[in-house]
Amino acid sequence: MHIDESQIQSEGIFQGIVxxxxxxxxxxxxQKLAYCNPSVSGLTGYSMDDLLNGEVGFLSPQSIELLVSRYQDRVEGRPVPQIYEIEILQKGGGAIPVELNLSKVSYHGRPAVLGIARDISKRKAFEEELLNSEQRFRALIENVPVAIWVTAKNGKTVYISPNVEQIYGYTVQEILAGGDTFWFDRLFPDDRDKVIQAFGELFSANVPFNIEYRIQRKDGAWIWLYDRAKIVMEKGPEAFAYGVFSDITEQKQMVQQFQQAEKMQAIGQLAGGVAHDFNNQLAGILGYADLLRDGAKDNPELSHYADNIIMAVKRAADLTSQLLAFSRKGKYLSITVDMHQTILEVVSILRHSIDKRITIEQELAASPSTTIGDPSQLQSAILNCAINARDAMPDGGVLGFFTKVVTLDEEFCKKIPYEIPSGEYLQISIEDSGIGMDEGTVRHIFEPFFTTKERGKGTGMGLASTYGTIRNHRGAIHVTTTPGKGTTFN
Structure with a gap:
C-alpha cells in the first residue's frame, strides 16, 4: 500500500495535537486499552507502559458497573447518554472525578471506542462549595427572625421565606396563592393608605420603602411590622421589590409602656402636690364647719347645713386620699398580709353586690400567699379591679381570681417599665370575660379621673389608686385585653 508524504505529515500533526x-x-x-495519550498517565499516576500493557486497573468498581450497564443498554437498542461522570483511580490511592465522552470510531481499520476524559475535580469542588453556600444561605434565611419577600409591581408575592408563618400566621403557600391584594387587604385601616402610597412610590420613583405599619395575623391579632425594600430589575425591563420585614410589636409595646410609666410618674407628682394642698384647704373648711355646727346647736337649719358641709369635706378627703395613694405619698401600714384571705374577703363583698349572672371562679395556688403591706389598701386595690371587671360584664360572664408565685429574672425586669428587682413575686390575676378595651382606653386606664363610665357613675380614681398602691408595695401591674373577649389585670 502506498502512503504519500502528505498523509504521513497529517497523521504526525494529528498525533502531536492529541x-x-x-x-x-x-x-x-x-475490551483492551489500545491507546492513551500522556494526559491519561497524568490523571492516573501510572506510566504509559503500565496502562497499555493492561497491568493496572484505573476505573473504580462503580464506574465499571456503570459502563457495562450502559454498554448493555446500547447493545439492546435503548438510548444512552454520550457523556458519563465516572471516577478514575490514582496510583497513590486516591480517586478523581472525570467526565467521559464516548463515541464509536475505527482504529486501524477495526471498530473501537474513543473516550475523552476531562478532569472535573475543580468543577465538582466548586459545585460542592456552591451547594454548601446555598444551604448555608437558605438556613440563614429560614432561621433569622425576619421574613424575606419578593413582590411584583402589581403586589403579587412571588417569593417569601418560610419563617413568615412564625410572624404572620399564614403559610408560604397561602400567601403565594392569595392574589395581588392579599397583603394590602390585611393592613390596619389607619395604615393602609400610607403603605399603598409608599409601595407605589417604590416602583414609580424608586423611593426607598422603609415603613412601620400594623397588619392582622391569621389568628386575628394585630402586630407591628418594620418593612423595608428596594427595586431589583429582572427578566429585562421587569422590576421586582426585594424586601425584609420583622415583627416589632414587642418593641412598640415596650416603648409605649415606658412612655406611659414616665407619664404616670409625672401625673403622680402633680397629683400628690395638688392633694396635699387640697387637704390643707379641706382642713380649714372642716374646722370652720365644726365651729359652725357647734354654734348652731339651737338652729336646726344651720346645723343641717353644717353637717352637709362636713359630709362634702369628708367625700373630698376620700378623693384626696385616693390621689395620694396614686401618687404613692399616702400613709400606709407595713405588716404581713395573707393575700388569699384578702381575696376571699373581696369575693364575699362581691357575692352580695354583683349581678347573679356573673360567675366567680377562684384558683388560689400561690405558696406562700403572704406579702408585706397595708391590708386595707391592698384590699381596695383588688376590689377596684374586680369592680372594673364587674362593670365590663353588663350581661353577665365569668370573673376569676388566680394567684401563683412567679420568678422574675433580670432580663425580664429590664424589659418592663417598672423599677423592680429580680426575684420571687406573688402574682394576682383578675380576669373577666367582658367587653374588653381598645388600645386607646388601655393607654389611659390608670390615669387619675379617666373613666369610660357615664357622668356621675365613676370618679376615675379607682384604678388610679390601685396603680399607686401596687407601686407603693414595690410591685407592678399590667393589663391585657381584647375587645369583645375580656380583660386580665396581673
Whole structure:
C-alpha cells in the first residue's frame, strides 16, 4: 500500500495535537486499552507502559458497573447518554472525578471506542462549595427572625421565606396563592393608605420603602411590622421589590409602656402636690364647719347645713386620699398580709353586690400567699379591679381570681417599665370575660379621673389608686385585653 508524504505529515500533526491535549484520550478495542495519550498517565499516576500493557486497573468498581450497564443498554437498542461522570483511580490511592465522552470510531481499520476524559475535580469542588453556600444561605434565611419577600409591581408575592408563618400566621403557600391584594387587604385601616402610597412610590420613583405599619395575623391579632425594600430589575425591563420585614410589636409595646410609666410618674407628682394642698384647704373648711355646727346647736337649719358641709369635706378627703395613694405619698401600714384571705374577703363583698349572672371562679395556688403591706389598701386595690371587671360584664360572664408565685429574672425586669428587682413575686390575676378595651382606653386606664363610665357613675380614681398602691408595695401591674373577649389585670 502506498502512503504519500502528505498523509504521513497529517497523521504526525494529528498525533502531536492529541498527545498534547490536557484531556485524556483513550481508545478501547477488543475490551483492551489500545491507546492513551500522556494526559491519561497524568490523571492516573501510572506510566504509559503500565496502562497499555493492561497491568493496572484505573476505573473504580462503580464506574465499571456503570459502563457495562450502559454498554448493555446500547447493545439492546435503548438510548444512552454520550457523556458519563465516572471516577478514575490514582496510583497513590486516591480517586478523581472525570467526565467521559464516548463515541464509536475505527482504529486501524477495526471498530473501537474513543473516550475523552476531562478532569472535573475543580468543577465538582466548586459545585460542592456552591451547594454548601446555598444551604448555608437558605438556613440563614429560614432561621433569622425576619421574613424575606419578593413582590411584583402589581403586589403579587412571588417569593417569601418560610419563617413568615412564625410572624404572620399564614403559610408560604397561602400567601403565594392569595392574589395581588392579599397583603394590602390585611393592613390596619389607619395604615393602609400610607403603605399603598409608599409601595407605589417604590416602583414609580424608586423611593426607598422603609415603613412601620400594623397588619392582622391569621389568628386575628394585630402586630407591628418594620418593612423595608428596594427595586431589583429582572427578566429585562421587569422590576421586582426585594424586601425584609420583622415583627416589632414587642418593641412598640415596650416603648409605649415606658412612655406611659414616665407619664404616670409625672401625673403622680402633680397629683400628690395638688392633694396635699387640697387637704390643707379641706382642713380649714372642716374646722370652720365644726365651729359652725357647734354654734348652731339651737338652729336646726344651720346645723343641717353644717353637717352637709362636713359630709362634702369628708367625700373630698376620700378623693384626696385616693390621689395620694396614686401618687404613692399616702400613709400606709407595713405588716404581713395573707393575700388569699384578702381575696376571699373581696369575693364575699362581691357575692352580695354583683349581678347573679356573673360567675366567680377562684384558683388560689400561690405558696406562700403572704406579702408585706397595708391590708386595707391592698384590699381596695383588688376590689377596684374586680369592680372594673364587674362593670365590663353588663350581661353577665365569668370573673376569676388566680394567684401563683412567679420568678422574675433580670432580663425580664429590664424589659418592663417598672423599677423592680429580680426575684420571687406573688402574682394576682383578675380576669373577666367582658367587653374588653381598645388600645386607646388601655393607654389611659390608670390615669387619675379617666373613666369610660357615664357622668356621675365613676370618679376615675379607682384604678388610679390601685396603680399607686401596687407601686407603693414595690410591685407592678399590667393589663391585657381584647375587645369583645375580656380583660386580665396581673
Amino acid at each position: 498527545e498534547n491535549l490536557q484531556d485524556g484520550i483513550i481508545i478501547v478495542q477488543d
